[in-house]
Amino acid sequence: MSAAVPTPAVLPEPGEPLLRVRDLVVEFRTANGPLRAVDGVSLDVARGQRVGIVGESGSGKSVLSRTAMGLLGRKDARISGEITFRGRDLLAMSDKQRRELWGREIAMVFQDPLSSLHPITPIGQQIVETLRRDPALDKAKARARALELLDLVGIPQAERRFRSRAHELSGGMRQRVMIAIAVANSPSLLFADEPTTALDVTVQARILELFDELCRELSIGLVMVSHDLGVVARHTDAVSVMYAGRIAEQGRVDDVLRSPRMRYTSALLAAIPRIEPGRRALPRPIGGLPPDLVNPPAGCRFAPRCAHAVAACTDQVPVLEPSADVPDHAFACWNPTEHPDRTEVAR
Amino acid sequence: MNRARLLRIGLKVLRLAAVLLVVSSLCFFSLSLLPGDPARLMLGDTATDEAVATLRSQLGLDLPTMERFGHWLGGVLQGDLGESYRTGQSVTQVLAERAPVTVELIVLSQVIALGLAVPAAIVAAHRRRTGTDRALSLWVFTALSTPDFVVGVVLIWILSVHLGWFPANGYAPWSDGVGPHLSSLIMPAIALAGTSFALYQRVLRADLVETLRQDYIEVARAKGLSLTRITFRHALRPSLLGLSTQIGVTVGMLIGSTVVVESLFGLPGIGDELAGAVTARDYVEVQGLVLVIATCFVLVNALVDVLYPVIDPRLASSRRARGGAR
Numbered sequence: 001m002s003a004a005v006p007t008p009a010v011l012p013e014p015g016e017p018l019l020r021v022r023d024l025v026v027e028f029r030t031a032n033g034p035l036r037a038v039d040g041v042s043l044d045v046a047r048g049q050r051v052g053i054v055g056e057s058g059s060g061k062s063v064l065s066r067t068a069m070g071l072l073g074r075k076d077a078r079i080s081g082e083i084t085f086r087g088r089d090l091l092a093m094s095d096k097q098r099r100e101l102w103g104r105e106i107a108m109v110f111q112d113p114l115s116s117l118h119p120i121t122p123i124g125q126q127i128v129e130t131l132r133r134d135p136a137l138d139k140a141k142a143r144a145r146a147l148e149l150l151d152l153v154g155i156p157q158a159e160r161r162f163r164s165r166a167h168e169l170s171g172g173m174r175q176r177v178m179i180a181i182a183v184a185n186s187p188s189l190l191f192a193d194e195p196t197t198a199l200d201v202t203v204q205a206r207i208l209e210l211f212d213e214l215c216r217e218l219s220i221g222l223v224m225v226s227h228d229l230g231v232v233a234r235h236t237d238a239v240s241v242m243y244a245g246r247i248a249e250q251g252r253v254d255d256v257l258r259s260p261r262m263r264y265t266s267a268l269l270a271a272i273p274r275i276e277p278g279r280r281a282l283p284r285p286i287g288g289l290p291p292d293l294v295n296p297p298a299g300c301r302f303a304p305r306c307a308h309a310v311a312a313c314t315d316q317v318p319v320l321e322p323s324a325d326v327p328d329h330a331f332a333c334w335n336p337t338e339h340p341d342r343t344e345v346a347r
Numbered sequence: 348m349n350r351a352r353l354l355r356i357g358l359k360v361l362r363l364a365a366v367l368l369v370v371s372s373l374c375f376f377s378l379s380l381l382p383g384d385p386a387r388l389m390l391g392d393t394a395t396d397e398a399v400a401t402l403r404s405q406l407g408l409d410l411p412t413m414e415r416f417g418h419w420l421g422g423v424l425q426g427d428l429g430e431s432y433r434t435g436q437s438v439t440q441v442l443a444e445r446a447p448v449t450v451e452l453i454v455l456s457q458v459i460a461l462g463l464a465v466p467a468a469i470v471a472a473h474r475r476r477t478g479t480d481r482a483l484s485l486w487v488f489t490a491l492s493t494p495d496f497v498v499g500v501v502l503i504w505i506l507s508v509h510l511g512w513f514p515a516n517g518y519a520p521w522s523d524g525v526g527p528h529l530s531s532l533i534m535p536a537i538a539l540a541g542t543s544f545a546l547y548q549r550v551l552r553a554d555l556v557e558t559l560r561q562d563y564i565e566v567a568r569a570k571g572l573s574l575t576r577i578t579f580r581h582a583l584r585p586s587l588l589g590l591s592t593q594i595g596v597t598v599g600m601l602i603g604s605t606v607v608v609e610s611l612f613g614l615p616g617i618g619d620e621l622a623g624a625v626t627a628r629d630y631v632e633v634q635g636l637v638l639v640i641a642t643c644f645v646l647v648n649a650l651v652d653v654l655y656p657v658i659d660p661r662l663a664s665s666r667r668a669r670g671g672a673r
Contacts, residue, residue, distance in 0.1 A: 071565065100571065101571070102570060102571030103570035107569065107570075108566075108569045110562060110565070110566060110569075116566045118567075118581060119563070119659070120661070121580075129570065129580075133572075
């Protein structure tokens with residue numbers, strides 16, 4: 001790769017990161033011309049690290065995670081850049097090689113657990129099927145292990161639930177089953193695409209705690225895609241804010257969400273309703289719509305919606321650069337928030 | 348077995364009986380509207396009017412239509428389908444001799460149709476909108492738009508006349524040996540399978556395309572399962588409802604097609620017999636055959652109905668949830 005590729009701001013622990021994404025571009029052919037869903041994204045995930053990817057719908061976060069996992073490949077889109085998993089080039093792998101990784105080394109928890117579970121096959125069988133990717137596990141052992149997994153993700157009466165079908169479980173139970181499937185073979189990297197969006201708030205909290213536990217105990221690297229800043233603030237270590245296919249801001253979750261520099265991040269934070277004693281600020285929604293990715297605006301893609309845009313914003317692309325005082329906090333903004341007001345995210 | 352379930356089964360049986368009654372009466376009265384007189388046809392043009400009148404009264408043809416229907420229906424309820432005007436053979440016996448040939452022909456044709464349609468649908472669904480899919484579509488629409496007898500004639504011309512692999516005509520019973528028996532059925536079965544193959548491929552391909560778009564298929568992929576396993580263990584079963592409905596409808600249709608195919612290949616089945624009976628205005632025999640055919644059609648579709656919740660257990664629980672008075 002050329003030297004111009006920026007190093008992501010969040011540096012993992014010393015040694016090879018689990019997942020390394022460099023200057024990733026994903027382009028789809030559409031009737032109106034090529035659509036760049038992901039445009040020059042770099043990202044690192046270390047073992048045991050929880051990385052959040054935040055953005056509005058259509059910001060490219062789901063495409064990013066699917067491409068990083070290899071589910072979206074060169075057959076589906078034009079992809080350039082570099083994705084390495086444990087030092088191996090994921091984009092250069094054959095379908096078969098990638099399939100070897102899926103379900104064993106890399107796994108994903110999807111957004112809607114009802115449509116993600118097979119409608120007919122009993123859930124126990126769906127876990128066993130994943131476990132049996134390991135040829136050493138016979139049927140009886142896989143079954144016993146599946147029961148353990150159901151127990152691990154907090155499903156009571158595992159023995160009875162084993163034979164249940166997806167439609168017989170509650171939303172939270174279904175997502176627990178999906179998590180059991182994802183962690184069945186103790187993967188080192190786990191993607192979670194809006195894992196709690198389809199769930200109600202109390203269930204959401206318990207599922208997120210489960211993720212925290214699994215990352216801690218199994219030292220899984222987690223990539224959590226979400227549009228919910230509160231979720232990301234409480235349950236990740238590092239965060240990348242995406243806007244229109246690009247990384248707007250990247251860094252430790254405390255730095256990024258407490259003292260955002262890029263205007264889009266601060267606008268996102270200001271849009272969250274908040275109730276605090278002594279300070280009642282109404283949420284300020286971001287006006288306008290995300291840009292058309294087939295014909296994106298020149299310069300900063302957020303500029304047309306930004307209240308603080310200056311002349312440079314509309315004609316030059318801002319570069320993602322580390323901030324002067326916090327080197328692992330990077331942002332791409334021509335007119336950043338100079339004196340961050342230490343915005344409190346509901347913790 | 349609880350009362351609701353018994354009630355449901357009872358209602359179903361009643362409904363089946365009603366269907367059969369309607370079919371029988373429609374058939375009976377439309378036959379009586381046809382011009383032509385069985386007695387005249389049996390005795391030939393040279394017979395005297397008196398001889399014809401005598402035979403008519405022997406056969407009970409001089410009675411009013413309503414009364415004849417009553418007699419016939421009374422017999423049917425006691426398990427007596429009556430006797431053929433032409434041969435005097437009881438219709439039950441005709442059925443016992445001829446039904447096995449037709450049933451075997453239909454089963455064989457369905458095995459061929461499904462054996463081709465399922466793989467063709469799977470390949471087409473996985474490669475939709477590619478050259479392979481279009482080539483399969485072309486084959487399917489050709490099969491759909493070619494009449495059975497044309498396929499039959501072409502098969503006879505190539506496989507019998509030119510290659511001499513199979514006999515062009517005639518039926519060899521099981522007692523002649525398995526080889527000759529199957530040889531005498533294979534061409535008619537292929538001719539009969541064309542339309543079913545086409546319909547099954549279309550229906551299953553459409554359902555599979557829909558299933559392959561589902562989230563759980565992406566999940567199966569993300570589990571690292573092979574394409575074969577995803578296809579057969581994840582995609583196929585949820586895609587079978589349309590196909591089973593289609594099989595039920597098609598099997599009914601096939602009984603009609605056997606009339607042409609059995610005549611073409613000289614097979615002693617029900618279709619062939621029915622054609623003869625209609626020509627001779629053998630009312631009683633036509634009635635009996637139609638009743639049996641209708642019963643088979645209704646039973647096949649009832650079976651498909653019963654199979655739905657086996658294929659997709661969600662249907663069983665939604666039926667339970669509705670209180671199940673269906």
